[in-house]
Amino acid sequence: MGDSGFKNCQVLITGGLGFIGSNLAHRLVLLGAQVTIVDNLFPTQGGCQANIRGIEDKVRVNISDIRNQQSLEHLVRGVEFIFNLAGQTSHLDSMRDPMTDLDLNCAAQLALLEVCRRHNPDCKIVYASTRQIYGRPAYLPVDEKHLLHPVDVNGVNKMAGEAYHLVYHEVYGLRATALRLTNTFGPRMRVKDARQTFLGIWMRLALQGLPFEVWGGAQLRDFTFVDDAVDAFLLAAATPEADGQVFNIAGEPVVSLTELAEMLAGATGQNYVVREFPPERLRIDIGDYHADDSAFRALTGWAPKVPLAEGLERTLAYYRDNLGDYL
Amino acid sequence: MGDSGFKNCQVLITGGLGFIGSNLAHRLVLLGAQVTIVDNLFPTQGGCQANIRGIEDKVRVNISDIRNQQSLEHLVRGVEFIFNLAGQTSHLDSMRDPMTDLDLNCAAQLALLEVCRRHNPDCKIVYASTRQIYGRPAYLPVDEKHLLHPVDVNGVNKMAGEAYHLVYHEVYGLRATALRLTNTFGPRMRVKDARQTFLGIWMRLALQGLPFEVWGGAQLRDFTFVDDAVDAFLLAAATPEADGQVFNIAGEPVVSLTELAEMLAGATGQNYVVREFPPERLRIDIGDYHADDSAFRALTGWAPKVPLAEGLERTLAYYRDNLGDYL
Numbered sequence: 001m002g003d004s005g006f007k008n009c010q011v012l013i014t015g016g017l018g019f020i021g022s023n024l025a026h027r028l029v030l031l032g033a034q035v036t037i038v039d040n041l042f043p044t045q046g047g048c049q050a051n052i053r054g055i056e057d058k059v060r061v062n063i064s065d066i067r068n069q070q071s072l073e074h075l076v077r078g079v080e081f082i083f084n085l086a087g088q089t090s091h092l093d094s095m096r097d098p099m100t101d102l103d104l105n106c107a108a109q110l111a112l113l114e115v116c117r118r119h120n121p122d123c124k125i126v127y128a129s130t131r132q133i134y135g136r137p138a139y140l141p142v143d144e145k146h147l148l149h150p151v152d153v154n155g156v157n158k159m160a161g162e163a164y165h166l167v168y169h170e171v172y173g174l175r176a177t178a179l180r181l182t183n184t185f186g187p188r189m190r191v192k193d194a195r196q197t198f199l200g201i202w203m204r205l206a207l208q209g210l211p212f213e214v215w216g217g218a219q220l221r222d223f224t225f226v227d228d229a230v231d232a233f234l235l236a237a238a239t240p241e242a243d244g245q246v247f248n249i250a251g252e253p254v255v256s257l258t259e260l261a262e263m264l265a266g267a268t269g270q271n272y273v274v275r276e277f278p279p280e281r282l283r284i285d286i287g288d289y290h291a292d293d294s295a296f297r298a299l300t301g302w303a304p305k306v307p308l309a310e311g312l313e314r315t316l317a318y319y320r321d322n323l324g325d326y327l
Numbered sequence: 328m329g330d331s332g333f334k335n336c337q338v339l340i341t342g343g344l345g346f347i348g349s350n351l352a353h354r355l356v357l358l359g360a361q362v363t364i365v366d367n368l369f370p371t372q373g374g375c376q377a378n379i380r381g382i383e384d385k386v387r388v389n390i391s392d393i394r395n396q397q398s399l400e401h402l403v404r405g406v407e408f409i410f411n412l413a414g415q416t417s418h419l420d421s422m423r424d425p426m427t428d429l430d431l432n433c434a435a436q437l438a439l440l441e442v443c444r445r446h447n448p449d450c451k452i453v454y455a456s457t458r459q460i461y462g463r464p465a466y467l468p469v470d471e472k473h474l475l476h477p478v479d480v481n482g483v484n485k486m487a488g489e490a491y492h493l494v495y496h497e498v499y500g501l502r503a504t505a506l507r508l509t510n511t512f513g514p515r516m517r518v519k520d521a522r523q524t525f526l527g528i529w530m531r532l533a534l535q536g537l538p539f540e541v542w543g544g545a546q547l548r549d550f551t552f553v554d555d556a557v558d559a560f561l562l563a564a565a566t567p568e569a570d571g572q573v574f575n576i577a578g579e580p581v582v583s584l585t586e587l588a589e590m591l592a593g594a595t596g597q598n599y600v601v602r603e604f605p606p607e608r609l610r611i612d613i614g615d616y617h618a619d620d621s622a623f624r625a626l627t628g629w630a631p632k633v634p635l636a637e638g639l640e641r642t643l644a645y646y647r648d649n650l651g652d653y654l
Contacts, residue, residue, distance in 0.1 A: 095498065098437045098491075106433060106487070110425045110480070147474060149490075151497060153437070156490040160433070163476075163483040164425075170478060171422065171610045283498045 005238055007032035012079045014038050014066055014112065015086035016059075018046030019189040019196060020128065020181075023226045024083050024233055029058045038075055039086070040065040042104070044093055046196055050325035051188045067108045072115045079120060081237050084112065085128045087161065090195040092280065094154030105157035109164050117172045125165065126236045129178040129246065131291060133159040140220075141292040144180075144246055151286060162246065169244035177242040179232055179249050182291055186226030186311060187318035191326050199223070202261070203312075204326070206270040207319055214274045215281060217258040220288040222251035225311035228304040235300040242299060250291035251304055260308075267312055332565055334359035339406045341365050341393055341439065342413035343386075345373030346516040346523060347455065347508075350553045351410050351560055356385045365402055366413070367392040369431070371420055373523055377652035378515045394435045399442045406447060408564050411439065412455045414488065417522040419607065421481035432484035436491050444499045452492065453563045456505040456573065458618060460486040467547075468619040471507075471573055478613060489573065496571040504569040506559055506576050509618055513553030513638060514645035518653050526550070529588070531653070533597040534646055541601045542608060544585040547615040549578035552638035555631040562627040569626060577618035578631055587635075594639055 011028055015021040016037030028035050037059055041047040052059060064071045066086050076082070087105050088094065094101035109127075116123060134142050135149030150156045165176035183197050190196040191204035202212040224232075232249050236242050255263075261272045277285060296302055306314070319326065338355055342348040343364030355362050364386055368374040379386060391398045393413050403409070414432050415421065421428035436454075443450060461469050462476030477483045492503035510524050517523040518531035529539040551559075559576050563569050582590075588599045604612060623629055633641070646653065 098441065099434065102429075102433055102437060106429055107426065110429060114425065145474065147472065150494065152494055153491065156487050156494060159490065160483050160487040163486065164480065167477065167479055167483060 003031050003234065006234070009033045009081060010036070010079045011081045011083065012036050012038065012075055013083045013085065015045070015047065017041060017048055017051050017061070018085060019051070020184060020226060020229055021083065021085040022051030022188050023186065023230050025052060025059055026055055027230050027234070029055045035059040036062060036075060036079070038062045038064055038066060042088070044090060044195060045088060046190045048188070048326065050322065065108070066112050067103065069111050069115055072112060073119055076115050076120045076123070079123050082116070082123055082125045083233055083237070084125055087128070087158070088154065091132070091152045091154045093195065094152055094157070098153040101153050101157050105154065105161050109161040113164055113168045113174065116174055117168060121172065121174060124175040124237050124243070125177070126233050127162060127165045127176060127178040129162040129180045130158050131180050131182045131248070131289060132286070133162065133180065134289070136286045137289055140288060141250070141290050142248070143292040144248055144295060166244060166246070175240070175243045177236045177244070178246045179236055180246060180291070181229060181249050182222050182224055182251055182289070184224045184226055184229045186315050189226070191319060191323070199260070202264055203315060203319060204323065206264055206268040207316065207323055209270060211270065212261070212264070212272045214257050214261045214272050215277045216285070217256065217261070217274045219257050220254050220290055221257065221260070222254050222290040223308055223311070224249055224251040224304060225306035228306055231305070232296065232302050235302050239300050247296035248291040248293040249296060250293040251308070253308065254290040255308065263309060263312060267316055330358050330561065333561070336360045336408060337363070337406045338408045338410065339363050339365065339402055340410045340412065342372070342374065344368060344375055344378050344388070345412060346378070347511060347553060347556055348410065348412040349378035349515050350513065350557050352379060352386055353382055354557050354561070356382045362386040363389060363402060363406070365389045365391055365393060369415070371417060371522060372415060373517045375515070375653065377649065392435070393439050394430065396438050396442055399439060400446055403442050403447045403450070406450050409443070409450055409452045410560055410564070411452055414455070414485070415481065418459070418479045418481045420522065421479055421484070425480040428480050428484050432481065432488050436488040440491055440495045440501065443501055444495060448499065448501060451502040451564050451570070452504070453560050454489060454492045454503060454505040456489040456507045457485050458507050458509045458575070458616060459613070460489065460507070461616070463613045464616055467615060468577070468617050469575070470619040471575055471622060493571060493573070502567070502570040504563045504571070505573045506563055507573060507618070508556060508576050509549050509551055509578055509616070511551045511553055511556045513642050516553070518646060526587070529591055530642060530646060531650070533591055533595040534643065534650055536597060538597065539588070539591070539599045541584050541588045541599050542604045543612070544583065544588070544601045546584050547581050547617055548584065548587070549581050549617040550635055550638070551576055551578040551631060552633035555633055558632070559623065559629050562629050566627050574623035575618040575620040576623060577620040578635070580635065581617040582635065590636060590639060594643055
């Protein structure tokens with residue numbers, strides 16, 4: 001099925017007021033899907049009412065927590081696709097308060113999967129996993145055969161969250177696919193702080209006329225513009241052969257943080273400072289990372305379309321107009 | 328340090344009324360250690376007061392749940408070694424009630440590690456992990472470089488429990504080692520049902536004069552007699568180079584379930600029946616498994632000492648005398 005396959009489809013997006021979830025909602029509304037968003041608006045996560053500006057009347061927003069199986073049952077029944085983006089993303093928060101991270105990334109995922117197998121076993125679920133679960137790469141680019149060595153509690157719990165999806169596929173036949181996302185950026189990302197990605201806070205500071213801080217600088221990374229990530233979610237949903245599988249989603253080109261900082265400085269006219277890693281970040285930093293996503297490309301034909309520089313420009317343009325909603 | 332290094336040491340054993348935990352307690356009492364046992368006596372687990380018969384007056388038993396951080400603080404302070412065997416082991420229970428498994432295998436482990444880093448950051452922790460987290464082997468023998476693909480919720484949560492230990496080593500310097508145990512058997516194992524290992528229920532039925540059931544039969548497995556597993560725990564504890572590492576513990580020889588059934592039939596004079604796998608077990612069965620434990624042998628000099636036939640005999644002898652306590 002192509003994009004047209006989502007027309008009139010019942011779709012549920014967990015974490016749908018968040019960064020990637022809300023971008024998915026915008027796209028799915030365009031494609032004619034019937035979108036329900038569930039989000040707990042947890043203050044340290046990405047959920048934000050401004051993220052659905054323009055589609056407020058075209059989506060159903062349900063403010064609740066997917067740990068609550070009772071409310072979830074009603075939301076899951078009759079849905080054809082679940083884009084499962086609810087979760088906690090902050091590495092530092094997970095070390096400060098590991099139990100809350102466990103709750104949001106493990107208990108909530110188990111609750112959702114239990115409700116699906118009992119009340120909607122035929123729906124397709126695409127789970128937002130993360131490169132973070134690989135930990136420090138043993139080789140580059142990292143493919144899906146790389147061992148998982150998460151370096152923080154958030155990584156452990158995201159690893160478990162992904163693994164539950166595969167178990168529920170194997171044992172109950174749930175149609176689950178997991179995408180291990182690399183650094184994703186774009187309009188509607190959290191820029192208040194570094195909880196989603198350091199690039200958010202870089203952009204916010206640059207737009208506020210303040211120097212942003214580069215920690216280290218030599219680390220290699222790849223970046224996915226959010227529209228390309230949305231394409232990947234839709235393709236994963238529409239590809240039955242992806243059921244029960246896990247795929248890397250990477251970005252191109254691979255750049256060092258200093259190169260990225262140069263691009264952002266060039267685009268904003270704002271300077272940056274390079275700093276030593278703060279010790280509590282250094283212990284959970286993973287060094288260089290970039291991924292091999294050839295398996296997903298080969299299966300689905302996906303390829304990123306938005307060059308890094310263009311993605312940065314489009315993101316900056318969004319926040320020039322909307323920064324006040326994200327502070 | 329040799330075994331003598333445990334003399335007068337303060338040792339905490341979580342799950343210490345259970346199968347391996349109580350065998351460790353017996354050995355450590357012999358070695359002159361000051362042993363505290365913490366166990367919640369959760370009815371579906373291995374905890375059993377009969378397991379410490381003979382050492383009741385030489386150990387301190389604290390009935391509590393390691394999820395309770397308050398009580399745990401008092402137990403963890405001043406301890407030199409923690410043998411961390413608390414957990415839920417049943418694969419089927421984890422599918423029936425995934426939240427309880429999450430609680431016992433993840434939340435409880437995080438609680439223990441948090442208490443250790445705050446109140447006793449220098450203690451050594453040896454965590455009982457499991458071969459189950461590898462899932463269906465991609466190659467044999469399975470070494471520690473094999474990908475983790477747990478096939479049930481219990482496997483996912485045990486994988487997370489192990490990973491927390493490594494994260495707390497990396498981030499906080501906690502001296503944690505994980506042993507991925509294969510099928511362990513011996514006196515004091517649960518024989519009431521198959522929650523710990525099928526071999527428990529086989530032995531119980533054979534001793535009761537009832538035919539035991541072999542599901543499948545061709546699957547290859549390796550088995551560790553519990554005294555050898557106890558040796559491994561003590562060596563892991565006494566070897567600083569093992570800190571932050573994960574090791575397989577295997578057994579020899581590798582046998583098929585039918586071969587094992589033959590040995591047990593020979594030792595007890597009791598017959599067995601071969602059956603098809605029940606469907607709910609087949610979905611989470613892992614096929615053939617045996618492990619490569621050369622890394623642990625090379626580092627510590629460990630090797631199993633008790634041949635399989637002798638281990639079976641010693642276990643049968645124990646249950647001939649004590650079966651009533653385990654029904």
